[in-house]
Amino acid sequence: MSIAVNGDASSSGWQNQYYHVDQVLDRPGPRTDPSFLAGDGVKDFLRNQCKILVIGAGGLGCEILANLALSGFKDIHVIDMDTIDISNLNRQFLFRQKDVGKPKATVAAEFVMNRVPGVKVTPFYGKIQDKDEDYYMQFNLVICGLDSVEARRWINATLVNMVDPENPESLKPLIDGGTEGFKGQARVILPTITSCYECSLDMLNKQTAFPICTIANTPRLPEHCIEWASVLEWPRVFKDKKMDTDDPEHINWLYNTASKRAREFNIEGVTWSLTQGVVKNIIPAIASTNAIIAASCCNEAFKIATSSAAYLNNYFMLIGTEGVYSYTFEHEKRDDCPVCGGQTMDITISRDWTVDRLIEMLVERQDIQIKKPSLSTPTTHIYFQAPPQLEEATRPNLEKKVSELVDDGGEMTVTATTLPFSLSIRIKYT
């Protein structure tokens, strides 16, 4: 990162405002890279030039915004599409009871600007997908504190696609954090250089999915009864009315319906809280773990922006259930990563497989996980999920055998509407 000196970095604010941070900016440590330019230059870059984007103003986002502001980042942008819910208040500390229902990004930005004078936080209440490359190009760094896998895959792919080898400024370091209960991770992604988010998709915990036949015919657990209520009974009873898992009336209906089924089958343990947990796929979340992971992310942002110390290479994992256990390692780039790898992925299937079966496999596989994939070869559309006319035209192919459409060793392109990348696979038959 280039550093230009213009003006006195300490002119705004008050004397000794940065007394603590300046101690590591005024002199190098034993492990600091020799390229570090201690003093006013680095402070000027951090405080007057560096522009940072925070994605998510929730559990991690609130912490990230506060830490960045205190560290001396002064031009911070934040994106979040959510509004504040009462269940956020046990950890999202920039929000109060009176803020329930308001956009997280706006309330968080205002709070931080009030609390830390001289910091500008620009909120955007909306989706990351609403913004284009030009928007993302303006930042020096991106920090991501999201709970959605889809959104992270999107921003990761977008930042990788933006890299232009001719233009070093187009490479935007992405710092990603995530938590679940007492566990969490923070990582530094240098798009196209280090392993990316997509490279590590198979490290995600597999979501428990109950087979439909268990839910319909042989329920054993309270969860099975709840899934029955939400997956089978709701659409049967309410037809086209969409279920809103944030509506207590809807949860209530599901709870009562599930309880009735549970009684019928002598199954114990259906509660309101479990019903809500299952249908909303709630992940436990606490202030302390968020604080640890957000601090790790901001510390990396600070180190990258200032070169005051080496940054993380490239993955920090924390487990806090039994003492404090952490593990720092280099996650390796995957050659066949659909986002940053460039190599075609080999998929071996039986000659009997239908296109439908292949699609099911692409959805299921831990290292692919593409919801609603569309398939094509260089010469034909095999199956397209959208637009409707194309879907209808290609639908008959679902029943056909893949081997009738693609030769052994033939290549196929897999795309998904929700993700800005395509996956090349090479089909081989057993």
Added chain:
Amino acid sequence: MTSEPQDIETVTTAVATGQPDNKTRRYDRQLRLWAATGQAALESSRILVIGASATSTSIMKNLVLPGIGHFTILDHREVTPEDAGNNFFFEGQKSIGKRRADEAVRLLGELNDSVEGRADHGNVEEILNSNPDYFLQFSLVIAHNLQPALLDKLAKFLWSDSSHPTLMVVRSAGFVAEFFIQFHEHTIIESHSESAPSLRIDKPFPELYEHAVSLDFDNMDPTDHAHIPYVLILVRALEDWKKLHEGNPPKTYAEKQQFKKSIQGMKKKLDEENFDEAEAQAYRAWTETTIPSEISSLFQDPSLSSLTPSSPPFFHLLSALHKFTLEPPYTLPLTSTLPDMRSDTMNYIHLQTLYKRRAEEEKARFKSLISKDVKIHDEIVDLFVKNAHAVLVMKGKKWGGFDEDRVTLGNDIANAKAMDPSGKETAKVATHLVLSALSLLTLKNPSSTPTADALKAEVLCILGPDIELSEEQLDVAVGEVARAPTADLPNVAAFLGGMVAQEAIKMITKQYVPQRGYLVIDMIDMWTGSVGM
């Protein structure tokens, strides 16, 4: 501070529909981790934090949010321009010159109306000298970068009686930090261990055994056959195996493979997944159900031999557990939680009922073994029985003992060297010692900035002539601390804020397992590690 008003309508709808009240909704995401029992423990805790540093307020933020009962910030100083720049719980320039305790308590208090906060302008030194009993009104005391003479005095006082509050000592300088929890003894019923209790497949209780052998596997309807729960398949397969092997379970690798084959041989159709599941779980058949050594070692605890009616309930329960294991079938009480498995509803619920009934019977037996002189809540007994395979007794250490204990110190350094020749392990000990050296130097020369040379000399003095520490690792740690000896960096403070609060929550709720020894942190290479365990 007041709690939220609730009108009669919300209260009655809540009762009628099972919908949670506002408090449950607010705490929903944490109740899923420590439940109502943990929450109740938090709400009755009283925490003191000495000094309103950035690290201290970060810790308190993560304790006020989940809802501790009370906190006091003890600080006689005023907010300086330096403080105002790195602490999110001061309001920038507006706070300069005001009392640190007042400002921090006011701004932390906003986070949660149900938490009581108090600002105390007392001087910790005076309190230690004139009224140390002051500290006894709290359940937990937290001290960040407290001057070593005062810290020693405080630690000594709190250690002097096992009923005194737990002390959490936190130190940081620039990118490095550490913390330590001083406690005498810590007992845990809900350790949330991931190890699963035995299903007693190798020692089936009579009803389970009879049910398994009564099933007519061969003449069963094919649909029913594909729905036999794996527990029953295993009990039956093991029984058949034992008949052919003089009553012994599979022992060698070859026998185990053969046993798995025999399970596959019980299939009527190739796609019966319940038998595949049984094969995958076959280890449960040859793993003997015994008392785990971690549990039987607890029976040696001196508290058991000197039990009186006033001993903590935990030890009465442990004593009952010991007695329980001395009777047939010489196991821990049966768990009533049956994992999910392939089966139809009827078979599964029937099996679950067998387990539940048996577990109730064993719990009743367990209860009859608890000393008649004590009264223990049924919910606690239930929790204890449910977690009997993973209860824990931790013995703590006094703060500061590690640096003085030459044998342990020498051993730790030697072990670190042996464990990881690249030096990462040694770096933990070195970082800890430099933080100790920094405290000592600040005490000796409060007005001068410690130099790298002085820090190094101090560390060598702690080490003495006969303990050797890698010069390279020591220089790195010394250099890092000398670079920023008084820096309470916002990100390090936030990181410690999370770590220390998390451990405090574990201590207060007596759930999950807290850190042993010193947890040392380096936020340059991004590692954490334990020393002086």
